[in-house]
Structures are given as C-alpha cells and as structure tokens.
Amino acid sequence: xxxxxxxxxxxxYAKDNQTFPIKFDRVAYYVLLLVAFCVVPFFINDYWxxxxxxxxxxxxxxxxxxxxxxxxxxxxxxxxxxFMAVGAFASYKxxxxxxxxxxxxxxxxxxxxxxxxxxxxxxxxxxxxxxYLAVATxxxxxxxxxxxxxxxxxxxxxxxxxxxxxxxxxxGVNVTGPNVDAWAQYMVCLVFxxxxxxxxxxxxxxxxxxxxxxxxxxxxxxEIIGVNPLKAKLTAFAVSSFFIGIAGALLFTxxxxxxxxxxxxxxxxxxxxxxxxIIGGLGSIFGSFAGAAFMVLVPVFLKNFLVGGMGWPTxxxxxxxxxxxxxxxxxxxxxxxxxxxxxxxxxxxKLRLWPFPH
Amino acid sequence: xKLKLATxxxxxxxAAAPVMADLxxxxxxxxxxxxxxxxxxFADGYAxxxxxxxxxxxxxxxxxxxxxxxxxxxxxxxxxxCYEATKGGGALVYQPLSTGITxxxxxxxxxxxxxxxxxxxxxxxxxxxxxxxxxxxxPANYWDGASIAVNHLLSINDGDIKGKKVALVYHNSAYxxxxxxxxxxxxxxxxxxxxxxAVDHPGQEQKSQWLQIRREKPDxxxxxxxxxxxxxxxxxxxxxxxxxxxxxxVWWSGGExxxxxxxxxxNGYKAVTFHGVGSDYPIYADIQKYVVDTGKAAGAGDQxxxxxxNRGLYAAMLxxxxxxxxxxxxxxAQITAADMRNGMEALEITEERMTKLGMPNFGPSFKVSCxxxxxxxxxxxxxxxxxxxxxSLINDYGPSDGDVIGPLIxxxxxxxxAENNIELGCx
Numbered sequence: 001x002x003x004x005x006x007x008x009x010x011x012x013y014a015k016d017n018q019t020f021p022i023k024f025d026r027v028a029y030y031v032l033l034l035v036a037f038c039v040v041p042f043f044i045n046d047y048w049x050x051x052x053x054x055x056x057x058x059x060x061x062x063x064x065x066x067x068x069x070x071x072x073x074x075x076x077x078x079x080x081x082x083f084m085a086v087g088a089f090a091s092y093k094x095x096x097x098x099x100x101x102x103x104x105x106x107x108x109x110x111x112x113x114x115x116x117x118x119x120x121x122x123x124x125x126x127x128x129x130x131x132y133l134a135v136a137t138x139x140x141x142x143x144x145x146x147x148x149x150x151x152x153x154x155x156x157x158x159x160x161x162x163x164x165x166x167x168x169x170x171x172g173v174n175v176t177g178p179n180v181d182a183w184a185q186y187m188v189c190l191v192f193x194x195x196x197x198x199x200x201x202x203x204x205x206x207x208x209x210x211x212x213x214x215x216x217x218x219x220x221x222x223e224i225i226g227v228n229p230l231k232a233k234l235t236a237f238a239v240s241s242f243f244i245g246i247a248g249a250l251l252f253t254x255x256x257x258x259x260x261x262x263x264x265x266x267x268x269x270x271x272x273x274x275x276x277x278i279i280g281g282l283g284s285i286f287g288s289f290a291g292a293a294f295m296v297l298v299p300v301f302l303k304n305f306l307v308g309g310m311g312w313p314t315x316x317x318x319x320x321x322x323x324x325x326x327x328x329x330x331x332x333x334x335x336x337x338x339x340x341x342x343x344x345x346x347x348x349x350k351l352r353l354w355p356f357p358h
Numbered sequence: 359x360k361l362k363l364a365t366x367x368x369x370x371x372x373a374a375a376p377v378m379a380d381l382x383x384x385x386x387x388x389x390x391x392x393x394x395x396x397x398x399x400f401a402d403g404y405a406x407x408x409x410x411x412x413x414x415x416x417x418x419x420x421x422x423x424x425x426x427x428x429x430x431x432x433x434x435x436x437x438x439x440c441y442e443a444t445k446g447g448g449a450l451v452y453q454p455l456s457t458g459i460t461x462x463x464x465x466x467x468x469x470x471x472x473x474x475x476x477x478x479x480x481x482x483x484x485x486x487x488x489x490x491x492x493x494x495x496x497p498a499n500y501w502d503g504a505s506i507a508v509n510h511l512l513s514i515n516d517g518d519i520k521g522k523k524v525a526l527v528y529h530n531s532a533y534x535x536x537x538x539x540x541x542x543x544x545x546x547x548x549x550x551x552x553x554x555x556a557v558d559h560p561g562q563e564q565k566s567q568w569l570q571i572r573r574e575k576p577d578x579x580x581x582x583x584x585x586x587x588x589x590x591x592x593x594x595x596x597x598x599x600x601x602x603x604x605x606x607x608v609w610w611s612g613g614e615x616x617x618x619x620x621x622x623x624x625n626g627y628k629a630v631t632f633h634g635v636g637s638d639y640p641i642y643a644d645i646q647k648y649v650v651d652t653g654k655a656a657g658a659g660d661q662x663x664x665x666x667x668n669r670g671l672y673a674a675m676l677x678x679x680x681x682x683x684x685x686x687x688x689x690x691a692q693i694t695a696a697d698m699r700n701g702m703e704a705l706e707i708t709e710e711r712m713t714k715l716g717m718p719n720f721g722p723s724f725k726v727s728c729x730x731x732x733x734x735x736x737x738x739x740x741x742x743x744x745x746x747x748x749x750s751l752i753n754d755y756g757p758s759d760g761d762v763i764g765p766l767i768x769x770x771x772x773x774x775x776a777e778n779n780i781e782l783g784c785x
C-alpha cells in the first residue's frame with residue numbers, strides 16, 4: 001500500500017545510489033525536514049525542548065559519532081563520556097577566552113580539539129583490538145574526567161569546579177544562557193544534527209567509509225587490498241570524536257548550561273551512548289536516530305505515563321522505569337539483534353507487499 | 359516508532375498537567391539511586407508538613423497546598439527535565455536538594471522569576487541578595503558549616519589549633535568542593551594544616567582515602583559527604599579505629615542512616631546541624647494525628663524524627679511562613695511566584711512564631727533582607743550516641759566566622775555578577 005514501487009524506475013546510477021531510492025521515503029524525508037524546520041519551532045515550548053527534543057538531537061550527534069567508530073570501523077570505544085567532556089570544556093574555555101567570536105565557531109573548534117584528542121587515544125587501536133581496545137578507551141574516559149577535575153585551569157579556577165555557559169547569541173538571538181527561547185535552542189541543535197547526519201551519510205558511502213568498513217570486516221584482508229589501517233582507523237577516531245565533541249559542546253552550552261565533569265560526563269554517559277548505538281543498529285544512520293530516540297524518549301514517556309497517567313509514587317515509577325527499559329532492551333536484542341534499524345528494514349519490506357503478501 | 363512515541367508522550371503530558379488554583383511547591387526529590395538514603399527523609403518531611411497544613415488548617419490562608427513530586431535521581435539532566443515539567447503548574451518555590459541541580463537552575467529561575475530556596479546547600483555566595491535576586495539559602499550555608507566545624511575544633515582545643523592536621527574528605531563534585539575555599543582561608547587564619555581527600559561519585563570506594571588518613575594521621579577529619587558515601591566513610595573510619603569524636607561531618611553527613619550501619623563503631627561521631635534533632639517537638643503530635651494516623655504520610659512513613667526528615671519539615675515550614683508573609687503583603691490568598699519571592703525576602707522567623715507552630719527552639723530566629731539572603735548562619739554540633747541511637751546537641755547554636763566568610767561571599771558573587779552582566783539590586 002504505502003510502498004508502491006510500481007513505476008519507480010531508476011535510469012541512472014546516480015538515481016540508484018541515492019540515499020532514499022524509494023520515492024515514498026524520499027517524500028517522507030523532505031516532509032520531515034520541512035516539519036522539523038518550519039512547523040516545530042512555532043509550537044515548541046520549554047518542556048518539549050528541554051525534556052525531549054534538545055537532548056534527543058544532541059544524543060543523535062553523539063550516537064552518529066560513536067556509530068562511525070563502532071558500527072562502520074569496528075573499533076569498540078568506551079570513552080564517549082570523556083570525549084564529550086573534552087568538547088564541553090573546550091567550548092567553555094573558548095567561550096570565556098574569546099567572547100566576541102561566534103558560538104557556532106567555538107562549537108566547531110571544540111569538535112576539532114576533540115578530534116585531536118580522540119586520535120591520540122585512538123593510537124592504541126593500531127596494535128590492539130576488540131575488548132582490549134575497549135579497555136584502553138575506558139582509560140581515556142577515566143583519565144579525561146580526572147584531568148578536568150584536577151586541573152583548575154579547565155574550569156577557570158571556579159570554587160566549585162562547575163563550568164557554566166555565559167550568554168551567547170547567533171544572529172542576535174540568544175542560544176545559550178538563561179534567557180534562551182525554546183525554539184532557538186532547538187534550531188541550533190537541529191542545524192547541527194542535519195549537517196552532521198548529512199556529513200556522516202556521505203562520508204560512510206564514499207571512499208573513506210568503504211575503507212572503514214573494510215577494516216571492520218577483516219583488517220588483514222583490507223590491508224592486503226591496499227587500505228592503509230593507520231589512516232582508516234585514525235580518521236575513524238577523528239571523525240567520530242569530532243561528532244562526539246560537538247555533542248558534548250552542545251550538551252553543555254545549549255542544553256545544560258552548567259556542568260560538572262564527573263556527573264555530566266561520567267562512565268554512565270559512555271554506556272548510554274553505546275546502548276543507543278547498539279539498540280539503534282550498528283552501522284546505520286537511521287539507527288543512530290532511532291537508538292537515541294528510544295533511550296531519550298522512552299524514559300520520559302514512562303515517567304509521565306506512570307506518575308502522571310497512573311498516579312504511581314515517583315520512586316516506584318523510577319524503579320519500574322529501569323525494569324521496563326531494561327526489559328525492552330533485552331527483548332529488542334533478542335528479537336532483532338541488529339537493532340531498530342533492522343526492525344525498520346524488515347517492516348519496510350513487509351509494507352512493500354502489504355496487503356497482498358503472495 | 360518515533361511518531362507514535364511522541365504522540366503517546368503528548369497524551370501523557372496532557373494527562374499529567376497539574377490542577378491550578380493551589381499553592382504549588384514542587385518537590386524535586388530522589389527516592390532512588392545512591393543518594394536516596396538522604397533524599398527520601400527530606401522529601402517525606404517536606405511533603406508531610408504541607409499535608410499537615412492541609413489536614414489541620416485547610417492549607418495556608420485558606421488555600422490548599424499541593425506538592426507534586428518529580429524524581430531526579432540526583433541527576434542534573436533529570437533535574438532540568440523536572441524543573442521544566444513542573445514550572446508551568448504555578449510553582450511557587452523550588453528546593454532541589456542538590457547542589458548540581460541548583461547550579462543548573464540558578465540562571466533558569468532568575469529568568470523565569472521563580473524563587474529557589476537552597477537551605478544549607480547550593481551556591482554559597484547566593485547569600486548575597488544583591489546579585490542573586492531569586493535565590494535564597496537561609497538560615498545557613500556550607501561556609502558557615504565549615505567555619506562552625508572549625509570553631510568547634512577551636513573550642514575543644516582552648517582556642518589554639520596551630521599546627522594541627524585537619525583532613526577534609528569530600529564528595530568530588532560542586533557540593534564537596536564548596537567548603538574548600540573557606541577552609542583554606544581558615545587554615546591560614548588559625549594555622550592548621552589542611553589536606554584534601556576527594557571521593558568520586560557515588561562514594562562506595564574509599565579504601566585509598568582512608569589508607570592515606572591512616573598514614574598521615576590527621577588530628578581531625580571533616581567530611582562533606584552525601585548518600586552512600588557517608589555510611590562508607592563512617593564504616594571505614596571505624597575500621598581503622600579513627601577516634602570518632604575527632605570526625606565531624608557537615609549536616610548532610612549527619613543522618614541516622616549514615617551512622618546506624620556502623621553500629622557501636624560510630625559512637626561519638628559528630629555532625630554540624632542548623633536545626634533541632636529528634637522528635638521531641640509538639641508538632642510531632644499533630645503529624646501523628648493528622649498525617650500518619652490518617653494514612654496520608656509520604657513515602658513509607660518510617661522516617662519521622664530523623665535528622666534529615668526534620669530538615670525537610672524545616673524547609674517546608676520556612677516555605678509556608680514565607681507564603682504567609684507574601685499573603686499578608688499582597689492581601690491575596692492565591693499568590694504568584696513573584697509574590698513568593700518578595701515574601702521570602704521579607705521573612706521573619708521569631709522564637710514566638712516557632713513555638714506557636716509547635717517547633718520551639720527548632721532553628722534560629724532570623725530576618726531575611728534584600729541584601730542578605732543567607733540568614734544568620736548559626737549552627738550547633740550534634741553527637742551520635744550509638745547505644746541510645748540518637749543525636750544530641752553538645753553545644754549551643756553559635757555564629758560562624760563572618761570576617762572570613764563575608765569577603766568570600768562578596769568576592770564570589772561579584773565575580774558571578776561580572777561574568778553574567780547582572781545589575782545589582784537593593785539600591
């Protein structure tokens with residue numbers, strides 16, 4: 001019904017290679033973009049921005065980043081929280097040192113700094129892989145958090161070790177600080193998400209992405225056919241950390257406004273983003289969106305439903321939330337080990353034939 | 359998937375919209391996670407006091423109160439979500455019971471015009487009402503706590519602690535780091551040696567810190583801990599046979615649940631407190647009659663009379679009194695958040711009033727002013743008696759060292775004002 005492909009012919013390679021080869025998908029994509037850019041900003045309020053959409057968008061960027069590393073290049077990393085902290089602290093130092101420069105540029109530079117740090121911690125990946133690499137990146141997580149706690153220069157010698165984002169504007173509109181409007185917060189994150197997703201999609205289907213995937217599938221074979229593992233692995237770490245750094249910078253500047261490294265960028269953040277990648281689907285751009293949506297929206301929804309809708313006490317609801325989310329994760333992984341993206345692909349195939357499967 | 363979830367979330371949010379025309383005191387509580395041990399009694403005390411007002415007096419000034427709860431789990435991200443979820447329902451005052459969330463909310467409440475009361479926690483320099491117009495931290499703050507702990511050390515050493523070694527065991531977060539600056543100043547002034555031992559979240563792992571204490575043998579240990587960290591620290595101190603009477607916690611490390619797990623080992627442990635301990639107050643008869651016996655007690659109803667429950671009661675009492683003040687000032691029974699702010703700034707707590715409320719000598723008498731949102735900063739030392747299983751005050755409420763704290767507050771708040779281009783109030 002929905003996916004009627006009759007008459008949807010491809011006559012050129014370019015058409016056959018496009019991101020959304022099915023017309024219905026393509027239309028849906030443009031409609032979604034239109035709604036996201038032109039409708040949502042007019043209806044968004046503080047609650048929707050701060051509780052749902054802004055964290056969702058920011059985690060999408062982080063998940064895209066980690067997905068490039070794990071899903072496309074096959075390098076397991078548990079350092080996401082630490083790399084997000086690098087992005088946050090880099091943007092903080094830049095914001096306070098150069099107040100006249102635009103925040104957008106600061107966030108991009110923060111991403112660049114994180115990319116350098118990520119490459120540095122990616123060096124061990126040339127010698128070790130799998131779980132051993134995970135442990136090496138875990139060291140990065142603990143080292144970076146310790147560093148930002150230990151060296152007062154990073155938090156401008158504030159008494160409490162907290163960093164707080166001063167007020168900054170883009171085109172005359174506040175995007176950080178207390179007086180920011182919900183739509184402005186949302187729009188900044190949305191633009192970053194769209195650009196990052198576009199970048200990720202095009203990187204992963206180009207030369208670079210193919211070399212990453214070759215390394216992922218079998219690194220020795222990849223080396224034999226001429227893929228340089230040094231270049232492939234380090235670029236994966238760089239691009240991944242760039243995205244994660246941007247996510248960390250946005251999380252701190254636009255979303256939280258104030259952050260404390262141990263609390264906001266601890267090991268639990270690394271696992272959260274890793275779960276998003278696994279639940280969404282390894283090696284899938286759509287999966288990054290789906291995974292982030294699942295991990296951000298389900299707890300909020302459950303909380304509202306159990307406490308607001310059913311009138312449960314908050315502590316019982318909070319405990320059940322863990323049970324339900326945990327149960328759902330296990331169920332998803334058993335039913336569809338390749339994540340929500342694979343689930344979506346199967347659904348789509350069914351929909352193509354529906355309602356006449358035979 | 360996404361769309362469906364979104365629509366379901368919309369429906370849930372709609373269903374969750376609170377009823378207006380109440381006096382609303384949102385409680386950003388945490389009854390789960392490693393900090394629940396402290397979060398539960400506070401949230402229970404806070405809710406029970408308002409339930410008592412509803413049941414006994416029919417609310418405040420004839421308007422019923424409501425305390426919508428939102429679980430934060432002590433996480434700043436959930437704290438922001440809770441704040442946004444509850445602020446639309448006519449919230450009068452926020453008490454997040456978390457220094458991290460406080461830092462997050464200070465700019466937000468200022469922009470939204472809702473007052474925030476961080477009693478004994480939060481950003482200490484918020485005591486400067488000229489800068490922090492919407493934030494209050496009366497009657498005492500961390501720096502008062504640090505100073506009063508040092509004053510106690512002075513008094514048991516006949517005024518001379520030169521050359522003594524003092525270790526601070528602190529939660530490695532904004533909360534734990536707050537007293538360091540004051541303690542450093544006090545160390546300079548009184549000539550004691552300060553060493554700092556950070557404990558990372560959540561605080562279950564403290565072997566190395568206590569090994570260091572064993573090696574360095576400090577004369578006194580101060581603690582800025584919260585949640586599970588307190589129990590572990592007291593247990594570790596008992597394990598290395600550190601003399602408990604030389605171990606002083608701030609008020610957040612002074613709950614029954616912190617010392618009970620160590621049994622007799624915790625006997626003699628001291629904690630600073632800025633309000634009364636125990637259930638020996640007339641108000642408890644009313645709570646029993648109107649709240650517990652009617653089955654309306656918050657939570658499991660088993661926290662009555664504990665130190666942190668009392669703090670919740672005290673916080674609720676101060677909020678209710680500020681509401682009453684605001685009602686008198688405006689002449690309206692249904693006040694707004696802006697009225698509440700003015701009410702808090704004009705709040706005056708007298709001994710007479712506290713006696714009338716059934717809480718005689720529960721806390722200090724004080725008056726909040728436009729410039730001073732911090733109250734008198736008096737506190738006492740309570741000591742744990744493990745055989746009787748109760749806290750008792752071992753000295754009177756004493757003042758903190760204003761000569762040291764005053765300039766620090768001025769300096770820190772002015773730096774904040776300069777950073778954020780805040781125009782000073784209270785001309």
